[in-house]
Amino acid sequence: MRKARNIFIFIFLLIVGFGIYLMFGNYSDGYRAGTMVKFSNKGYVFKTYEGQINLGMIMNDNNPGTTSVSSIWEFSVPAGNKEAVDILQQALLTGKRIKLHYNEKFYVLPWRGDTKYFVDEVEMIP
Numbered sequence: 001m002r003k004a005r006n007i008f009i010f011i012f013l014l015i016v017g018f019g020i021y022l023m024f025g026n027y028s029d030g031y032r033a034g035t036m037v038k039f040s041n042k043g044y045v046f047k048t049y050e051g052q053i054n055l056g057m058i059m060n061d062n063n064p065g066t067t068s069v070s071s072i073w074e075f076s077v078p079a080g081n082k083e084a085v086d087i088l089q090q091a092l093l094t095g096k097r098i099k100l101h102y103n104e105k106f107y108v109l110p111w112r113g114d115t116k117y118f119v120d121e122v123e124m125i126p
Helices: 002-024 082-094
Strands: 026-042 048-059 068-077 097-105 117-124
Touching: 026 068, 026 082, 048 082, 068 082, 082 097, 082 117
Parallel strands: 068 117
Antiparallel strands: 026 048, 026 097, 048 068, 097 117
């Protein structure tokens, strides 16, 4: 009986640990650069900062000059990162290019943001 209980506790702790890793661990991280398109503070109960940057244009090589599509990337910024929020707001007003470092999460949780991409560092590109 005691051995079965220990096995149950071990399996339970393993499942809880794996669940915590999926909720708070990072799937990937990297950099993106572009110009700000939109930045807002939104949410009913959980206020989060959400933004969009234009990564650039994708041109159609088969028929030059006829098709161009802008690539928009959406991201979230943790509410406690005031420095990044200030730089992003300034970049939106000035139209300067920015470089963002982000962490991609496994899942979107409502109190963290609308996207799986969370920006933790922002740098203006001169």
